[in-house]
Amino acid sequence: MRNLKVFIAYNGAEYHGFQRQDNAVTVQEVVERALGKLLKTEPPTVYGCSRTDAGVHARRFCFNVHIDSAIPCEGFIKGMNTLLPRDIAVLSCEEAEEDFHARYCARGKEYVYMLSTKPQRDVFLQKLAYHYPYKPDVDTMNRAARLLVGEHDFAAFCRAECKGRVKSTVRTIYDMEVTERGDICEIRVRGNGFLYNMVRIAAGTLLYISEGRRTEQDILKALESGDRALCGVTLPPEGLYLNEVFY
Amino acid sequence: MRNLKVFIAYNGAEYHGFQRQDNAVTVQEVVERALGKLLKTEPPTVYGCSRTDAGVHARRFCFNVHIDSAIPCEGFIKGMNTLLPRDIAVLSCEEAEEDFHARYCARGKEYVYMLSTKPQRDVFLQKLAYHYPYKPDVDTMNRAARLLVGEHDFAAFCRAECKGRVKSTVRTIYDMEVTERGDICEIRVRGNGFLYNMVRIAAGTLLYISEGRRTEQDILKALESGDRALCGVTLPPEGLYLNEVFY
Numbered sequence: 001m002r003n004l005k006v007f008i009a010y011n012g013a014e015y016h017g018f019q020r021q022d023n024a025v026t027v028q029e030v031v032e033r034a035l036g037k038l039l040k041t042e043p044p045t046v047y048g049c050s051r052t053d054a055g056v057h058a059r060r061f062c063f064n065v066h067i068d069s070a071i072p073c074e075g076f077i078k079g080m081n082t083l084l085p086r087d088i089a090v091l092s093c094e095e096a097e098e099d100f101h102a103r104y105c106a107r108g109k110e111y112v113y114m115l116s117t118k119p120q121r122d123v124f125l126q127k128l129a130y131h132y133p134y135k136p137d138v139d140t141m142n143r144a145a146r147l148l149v150g151e152h153d154f155a156a157f158c159r160a161e162c163k164g165r166v167k168s169t170v171r172t173i174y175d176m177e178v179t180e181r182g183d184i185c186e187i188r189v190r191g192n193g194f195l196y197n198m199v200r201i202a203a204g205t206l207l208y209i210s211e212g213r214r215t216e217q218d219i220l221k222a223l224e225s226g227d228r229a230l231c232g233v234t235l236p237p238e239g240l241y242l243n244e245v246f247y
Numbered sequence: 248m249r250n251l252k253v254f255i256a257y258n259g260a261e262y263h264g265f266q267r268q269d270n271a272v273t274v275q276e277v278v279e280r281a282l283g284k285l286l287k288t289e290p291p292t293v294y295g296c297s298r299t300d301a302g303v304h305a306r307r308f309c310f311n312v313h314i315d316s317a318i319p320c321e322g323f324i325k326g327m328n329t330l331l332p333r334d335i336a337v338l339s340c341e342e343a344e345e346d347f348h349a350r351y352c353a354r355g356k357e358y359v360y361m362l363s364t365k366p367q368r369d370v371f372l373q374k375l376a377y378h379y380p381y382k383p384d385v386d387t388m389n390r391a392a393r394l395l396v397g398e399h400d401f402a403a404f405c406r407a408e409c410k411g412r413v414k415s416t417v418r419t420i421y422d423m424e425v426t427e428r429g430d431i432c433e434i435r436v437r438g439n440g441f442l443y444n445m446v447r448i449a450a451g452t453l454l455y456i457s458e459g460r461r462t463e464q465d466i467l468k469a470l471e472s473g474d475r476a477l478c479g480v481t482l483p484p485e486g487l488y489l490n491e492v493f494y
Binding site for chain 2: 009010011057077081086087088089090091120121122123124126128
């Protein structure tokens with residue numbers, strides 16, 4: 001059996017995340033159905049690098065899938081892009097080692113949180129950015145972001161229900177940076193792994209810092225104590241992009 | 248009665264154009280309903296600067312509306328933006344002369360046709376650009392575009408059914424330019440007025456020129472003869488933006 005390593009992009013606006021669910025349309029289900037049609041088999045199971053929440057986007061998302069077919073990778077890409085809806089695209093496909101697993105082999109990921117800072121909402125970024133109609137204090141946010149870089153216990157930066165589910169809430173952030181170009185402000189973060197809602201809470205905390213509602217001291221205390229209340233709000237999903245997965 | 252001059256932006260993906268229709272949701276209807284709610288009256292009639300086709304977008308679209316209310320312009324903008332769906336935004340509102348009419352007083356308009364030229368479709372430009380997965384020959388297109396600038400009979404550049412409806416098919420194009428930045432190619436055109444489908448046919452003709460399927464001679468002959476067959480295809484609506492209206 002072949003093991004294919006496939007990168008896709010998707011606009012998450014119309015999906016309840018990547019991972020298959022019983023009562024909602026997810027990217028996984030749509031991809032598996034297209035695979036079944038392409039290969040003329042039962043839809044095979046794909047293994048995604050991440051779950052991603054409802055409404056979250058992916059510029060580069062990796063999954064692997066075991067198939068019997070001899071279809072060339074080029075044909076796989078073209079065929080899938082014909083079968084998939086226009087908000088999902090296959091970017092690349094290559095042969096992987098037998099034991100490659102998109103989730104367990106990932107060494108790191110990059111996420112971007114995108115804010116549209118125009119006073120009025122941008123009708124073309126409707127489900128593609130979070131509308132934050134103020135000028136954020138980028139320097140202050142960058143100073144605070146540096147406190148999150150490194151290996152820390154990010155228990156304060158994840159949704160309560162996730163804590164029971166993971167063995168450890170320690171993660172390493174390699175770097176985190178806030179940039180501004182015109183009316184778009186982007187918070188970019190790379191790390192070896194992320195807890196549930198971690199990027200959306202971290203981005204919300206930086207905005208609270210920009211607004212003076214939290215201090216750098218609060219961040220340090222949050223890392224120390226695991227107290228969620230010291231962080232900012234969880235920003236909505238439409239601004240979040242999984243930008244890259246590293247292997 | 249006051250006469251308000253209002254600029255809006257809208258993402259046309261979910262609308263059957265601006266102008267009210269019996270069996271389809273249009274921007275006009277949604278705006279009028281919001282106005283009725285804001286002013287606590289029957290929805291007043293708004294007069295748009297243009298019809299725009301189903302799926303076409305507007306970065307700046309002007310309408311005027313006669314109202315009795317004393318609501319300040321700032322309150323009008325804020326109120327409307329609260330009441331309107333997220334794919335329509337009021338950008339500005341000012342008092343206009345009694346006889347101002349958004350359509351009849353327009354001196355000119357600017358349209359942009361946007362092409363996404365990535366080999367694979369861009370899932371984030373799904374209904375916001377036309378996916379043309381080739382590298383267009385921008386220099387050749389610009390040479391051809393210059394032939395369209397000036398006062399011409401654009402009968403060949405409009406849908407057959409429009410010819411009976413307008414007094415004249417003579418229009419003036421002030422300028423027309425093709426630019427490329429990364430994987431985005433934009434065809435920008437300014438003129439005193441545009442016939443039905445004129446921009447989409449002109450853009451399609453420039454692409455046919457880029458592909459060697461039409462020549463500069465064909466354009467000259469099309470302008471002379473009014474023969475639609477000498478032009479290129481009508482490009483789909485999702486790439487078209489009404490960018491500005493001049494008064």
